[in-house]
Amino acid sequence: MSKARSMVQHLKHAEGVRLLLTPNRSLSWRGNVRIWLCVVAVTAIIATGMALAGAWVIIPFAGAEVLALAAGVYLTSKACQRQEVLTINDGDIRLEKGRTRKLSEWTLPLRYARLRMNPPAHPFAPPKLALIHRDVHVSLGSFLNLEDTEALVSFLESRGLTVERKQPEPEGGLWF
Template sequence: MVERLPCPDGLRLVLTPNRSLSWHGNVRIWIGLFVVSALITTGFSLAGAWVIIPFAGLELIALACGIYITSRACQRQEVLVISDENIRLEKGIRRKQSEWTLPRRYVRLSVHSPRHPFTPARLFLSHRDTQVSLGGFLNLEDTEELLDILEHRGLLIERKEPDADIGLWF
């Protein structure tokens, strides 16, 4: 998701992945599955198949780990601030973990076109030997919106087509 925020210096964009559910929604789903699994496990254990209990527990633990990892990955965000002099990119999960400040005059936006039409282009901010990925988690529509915003702000855009593959796989 691309969100514009007011900024006295210029333009501030907050880039976040699309989130289908909040953390509380994910916990509710897990609790619902826990209740269903507990009912099924109780039924089988009362029928004499008590061996199912540890496997049901392992399944619920694995599901909880998967939900946690996915939910944490959806909490990352990037903040892009474009001023007259500099471009600042901050990345992190719930807090700033890394930051790049690049001079706007010499920054290029490298757009690596995808091989498949349903895949979003990969965007990179490039300055000399520094190349920083931008919005790698965005979907196709959000990537196009970000590209349109940056193009209207006057960033130099460098498009790269994918290499031709010879073979059966894309």
């Protein structure tokens, strides 16, 4: 059985360590379009059959269904294109966020920055991570799964970043 590709990739960098964090992209854009076209074909066949049987009112609803599915596939694919690049050198830790190009960047002093781990909302979710220095509070890897989050935390801790683990709030009832 083959192991799934990690969403935390080590990149070569001359001045230190660079990590590329990406969400799980289980299917390419082309694959998403192919599945959508298959759904369109099946929907068209069914809608045509129903229209020929006299239920012509099904056609606008089938069209609305196909358009809603297209919008969902597009928005999901767009969200899966985001990425974060974390660079650690001798004195700084730099986080860059964006999709096809860098949209935002933060540089924090490695010596004084901390990685805060907030407890998960429920037992199956990963903890929420944030880089913190003074009044700067930047979320990190919000799209990572539990395994990749744990690997990222242990790697950053091995590089000298202080990890601040917040204790979960006491439970007063159901966990959800």
